[in-house]
Amino acid sequence: MEFGPTLLLMLFCIIIPLFNKLLKLNDSTKKSKKPRLPPGPKPWPIVGNIPQMLANKPTLRWIQNIMNDLNTEIACIRLGNVHVIPVTSPSIARQILMKQDAIFASRPLSWSSKFVSSGYLATTLTPFGEQWKKMKRVIVEELISPQRHQWLHDKRVQEADNLVLYVYNQIKNGSGLVDLRHVGQHYGGNLIRRLLFNKRYFGNGREDGGPGAEELEYVEAQFMVVRHIYAFSVSDYLPFLWGFDFEGHKKILKKATNTLRKYHDPIIEERICQWRNGTRTHQEDWLDVLISLKDANNNPFLTLQEIKSQIMEIAVGTMDNPYNNVEWVLSEIINQPEILQKAIEELDKVVGKKRLVQESDIPKLNYVKACLREGFRLHPINDFNIPHVSMKDTIVANYFIPKGSHILIRRQGIGQNPRVWNEPLKFKPERHLKKDGYDLTLTESNLELFIFGTGRRSCPAITLGTTVIVMLFARLVHGFTWIAPPNEPSINLSELEKDTTKVKPLVALGKPRLPLEVYHQIN
Template identity: 55%
Template sequence: MGLLPVLAFIVLMFRPKSKIISSALPPGPALCWPLVGNLPEMMLNKPAFRWIHLMMKEMGTDIAGIRLGGVLVVPITCPKIAREVLKKQDANFASRPLTFASSTFSGGYKNAVLSPYGDQWRKMRRVLTSEIICPSRHRWLHDQRAQEADNLTSYVYTLATAPSSAVDVRHVARHYCGNVIRRLVFGRRYFGEPQPDGGPGVMEVEHMDAVFTSLGILYAFCVSDYLPWLRGLDLDGHENIVKKANVTVNRLHDMVIDERWRQWKSGHRGELEDFLDVLITLKDAEGSPLLTIEEVKAQSQDIIFAAVDNPSNAVEWALAEMTNMPEVMRKAVEEIDRVVGRERLVQESDIPHLRYVKACLRETFRLHPVAPFNVPHVALADTNVAGYRVPKGSHVILSRMGLGRNPAIWDEPLRFKPERHINMEANNDVALTENDLRFISFSTGRRGCVAASLGTSMCVMLFGRLLQGFTWSNPAGVAAIDLSESEHDLFLAKPLVLHAKPRLVGHLYASSQS
């Protein structure tokens, strides 16, 4: 009998190690309905993201488990838990949900950002990292970005010197981002006729409206995504919105891509000028085209979707906050005058030296994220997170607003304080990225943003040119800017409209116009 404990000990010591999965799911609503889970509560408490955050606050938890149909949705508001997901267990959370919107916008999962984990994702991710968003390509298209910064300066000058001198900052910011990314992808700012004042035409406005509609509804807690047998009934109108936006985007993109495809295949084009040329001309190991035209279209849309909302939202919110805080505005403008001067315009080469300007943008990403949650991550296998069981197939969503406004991490979390991001050692850079996930500017991990350098350039150039070129103030009769969030998203409730006055010598605006 004395040998049995010894044998049992030997077996336990040398048996294959298996991961022990906790039996407890993350805390969630007390009531969970059969089959539909908490979908009734979600539908009665729109928008869903505000219901989720209020529920977590009332429960006093940084991780929750909400059953929506057959899916466990796991929102997270704690940086430590977020790092456990995207750093320690990144490989297990490398997939994406299969939704009506993501399938539609990705052309049936042919791109990199929205595709579930698998060979297609690996292929398109490799294309992005090695051929599109790499340092050599970033340098290659520098001049195109610089031209769009000049176009921005010229366009705002035209608006600022008009009789009203009122500038819709949201309009300017979104269309600057649209101009930049259309120039990089398609080699052109306009789908239609150029505008004399440098502003967007009808087709460009249509393009940005459809892109922002698409982004706003991409992972919008649609009922049929959790109960697929309801798909086609379109109970909440989600599917119709998705289809209409996608038709608009595809119509505008396809008129460029189809013609360019014909040019390359017929031998009438022989020089690479933009990302579209790169995608079309890629070859595999046997010298055959690497991508089909459907993959080129899906990846082009992927790049455009990823580039426009984050920089434009950050700059609009930053100017709104700083207009109400003249001392912060003064410090940012003084830094630009010190680093750049007033005899030339801000350039990308100045970005490393604009530490306070970048601190203002970091603080905006923290306090005013572009979306409530990061793009969902799907668990590839059962696992434990923060001591709780997270089953295979669960959707883990990191809360951008919960991380950035977490009072356990940030002092006075609802106050705009750029100084919190300044390291007093003068040689230390201030990066817009945030590797510790105390907030999310550009997402991280193997499914994270691969274009942080492009995003940084777009953010700082947009913000820097607006601060350097113009003095901003409230419109007549407005004592302070209303910083209320929209009820349905995290944008300003009303587009930011400010009075702008040119502050540089006239020939700089004239040179940018030329």
């Protein structure tokens, strides 16, 4: 059988398109096998999901609702050209912060982080690179080593004693009602000023141990900076809008940061002069340590601006967790007196009633630490950790994560994950107790709750952080009885809409529970 030219042409016209179609089908099959982005709302061209973000403030609740609606533990929200990846699964968090930690060890570039860190000269906010490595070595080896921790022991005890004295004076000289948020915040402020500058007050302070006008201004500025670093600002995701301040964040952050610098910079500059002219030769605090560091040629290891930047980061980064955790835990256990009683019984058994709690008691206070762990699980200071940035394309949980993605580990999302925790919304310290005769810690290697994190970007000051938090809580519970204020049947446990702090500061009715001589012995 012979094929004529016309028939051959017809066959050619049929076979070639069919062949092309098969090739395209094969290509699409291959493409379909390529991991896709995590689920999320459909983005608009150029701006991504920014219009939805602006229409659904606060962004925290919008992201929570997206993940709940999609029933997912990892999502992708595109803001401008940035893929923002929130995560609520411990197993996925482990892939990111442990298995692929080297890929996710950087930080986003943002106006707020650049301004506060004076151009990324310190540690926490600085993207991955040589400057971050240099400053992290300084923190780990020089400031928070076990030897330094012991060296600063007496300063921490001074502020723990002042905490008790201040609360005692408030109760003795007033109605017995104490604003425990205020107390916790200023304990943290006093402590960090003591460690940094060896002083409690910038001004004259108060005779009752409370803050003066300078300390009130300073602590307010510290928390204002904490609230606005890495806030969701449109200009951070659309580079052509970098100079604009649509939300007013830049104005607020500039004012707060400059307030802190107003107090820090004169002390730092005067102290450097003292070391140079020989009028100061003995290290008393972290500032002295930073100034005294030398390079191989016996020249200053850190520049003036590096010292100022690192001091700023420490002053801001150590404030939020202790007060927030203790305020929430006290609120929960005042509403559940049987839990409060168990904590008191443990403290009385370990410490007795003839002295105050000391740091050496901490390893034996497992129920106290279980209460604090449960507080971190239910009520972290912010749902989002400081963002991590992927430094190259990768795959996580079978999803494609593009280079430059911002990873947000949702602390509260993990802590309240019903796939991980039984009765996730109930405050149950016992869930953290495993066996007798061991030292319960506030760390969590499985990331089933998120306190200090893990990997290269985890908080390096775990020992200090644990000490500060436990001492604040233990001194308040051991030293005083606490009940809800008159005419209030219980403590309000509502969260603010804009973040995860309590709607109302915890005000409780306090009463000394130790012999009076214990309080009177405090200097």
